[in-house]
Amino acid sequence: MITLTGLAWLLIFQSLGEVLTRLLHLRLPGPVIGLLLLVAALRLERVRAPVGAAAEVLLSHFSLLFVPVGVGVITHLDLLAQYGLRLLVVLLLSTWLGLIVTALVLRRLLRGGQGEDPAA
Amino acid sequence: MQDFVQLWVYLSATPLFGLTATLVTYVLAQAFYHQMQQAPWANPVLWTVLTLALLLWVSHTPYPTYFSGAQFIHFLLGPAVVSLAWPLWQRRTQLVDRFRPLLVAALVGGTTAGGSAVLIAWALGLPPSLLRSLAPKSVTAPVAMGIAEQLGGVPALAAVFAVLTGLVGAISAKYLFDALGPFTPCERGFALGVSAHGIGAARAMQVHPDAGAYAALALGMQVILSSLLIPLIARLF
Structure with missing residues (x-):
């Protein structure tokens, strides 16, 4: 309830x-x-x-909720046939860049802030 | 046999079909995922989408017929986005303490993800309508659709790109972070939430509680920031 x-x-x-x-x-x-x-x-x-x-x-x-939209990929098969390889390159590279840049910036800012006092 | 065909024609046209097929396939994919010790390649969304797409293709079921049932699941994305208020509220002390680092990381990382997608696509000669649909690809699907609409992209396509982006992140992040190493679960989770939105965050939540918490936090921030900023940035062009 x-x-x-x-x-x-x-x-x-x-x-x-x-x-x-x-x-x-x-x-x-x-x-x-x-x-x-x-x-x-x-x-x-x-x-x-x-x-x-x-x-x-x-x-x-949460991930279940994306399934209906994901299956919608079948309505864009012509687009995939035409641009599929290039789209794959775009999606792979940009997602990896986003992951790495976010993690690096966060690591730098969080550890940079704490790392000053212990003076390693 | 004739009766069977008629029965299938009747059932496959009711909303019951799309809803049942989605739930059953997902439950099976989830079981498979756990059987494989949650290996990234066994991602349940990936295998559910592939299985259902194949099923529709083989049975000549049109997507709108499938969606008439699946929309009941799709609809829950709205309330799920609203419910991101909960992880934001739960981690409000971390959010306040680390506000600047988190905000900067979300802004820089999110801009890198969306910006590099548009730039690479442009460099590869993809048409403008695709560029507009690619811009919000690191934002969770329902919000990405809204942003793409404002940008003059194709909402349905933007949602597909968002799902594919989430899958790329959820499947490859572990290998990427292990190779470029050492990253804490917080950093990994936050990066997944920023760059691979809901599907990446779902993966983070399953793997490690800290990673999950930061992924949910990133997801909430990302949704707010990108819906504010992407249309503003796009107006400059």
Whole structure:
């Protein structure tokens, strides 16, 4: 029941996000506005416990939610036939660059900050 | 036999088919993944997508027919994005303590991932409509679709690129980090969340609790930053 209450809260915040982004002509997607509002609302105990329960369920099966869109690749087979190899190169290289750069920057900034006092 | 064919024609056209096929295939792929000690190449999303794509192709089932059932799963992406507020809230002390390093890493890493995709694609001579759909590829699928739409790309294509990017990250990150070595689970997880969004983060969550926590944190930050920044940057061109 607590998970259902949490799901209800998530849907309420998503709906709020959709309404706000349309009324105010914001450039943020509705769920992102919902996310920001929910972060603020998590101070409230009655929101926090149910949302936590629902979030744990949804996020632990997050990768399942990408399957329907992923299967959509079959509607773009002509595109893959035409550009497949080049697209593969783009996806591989850019994802690896993103992974490495993020990890290196974070390592540098986190260890750089702590590494000064022990004077190794 | 004739009855059987008629039965299949009836069942395959109902939403029940897409939903059942997706869930059953995913549960089997998940079991296989655990059987293989969670080896990166045994990624459950990869094998589920491949199996279902093959199934649709062999049975001549149109994608919209499949999606009429699968949309019930797809729909949950929205609430799942909203629920990223939870990991952000849970790690709020780390987020505040390490705000600058995390923000800089997310910005630089995210820009590298999206920017290099557009640059490499442009250098390889891919058409502009593809470039616009590639820009948000490191953002989690539903948000990537929204951004691509604003950029004049093809939302459905952007979502496919996002899923493929997530798969590349989830499958290859371990080997990449091991080779370029030593990275802590926090750094690995955060990088997966920034560069390979939800699918990368899902992998991080399964492998190590610290990696998972930082991946979820990165995912939340990435979604907010990219939906703010990508349309702004794109307006410059």
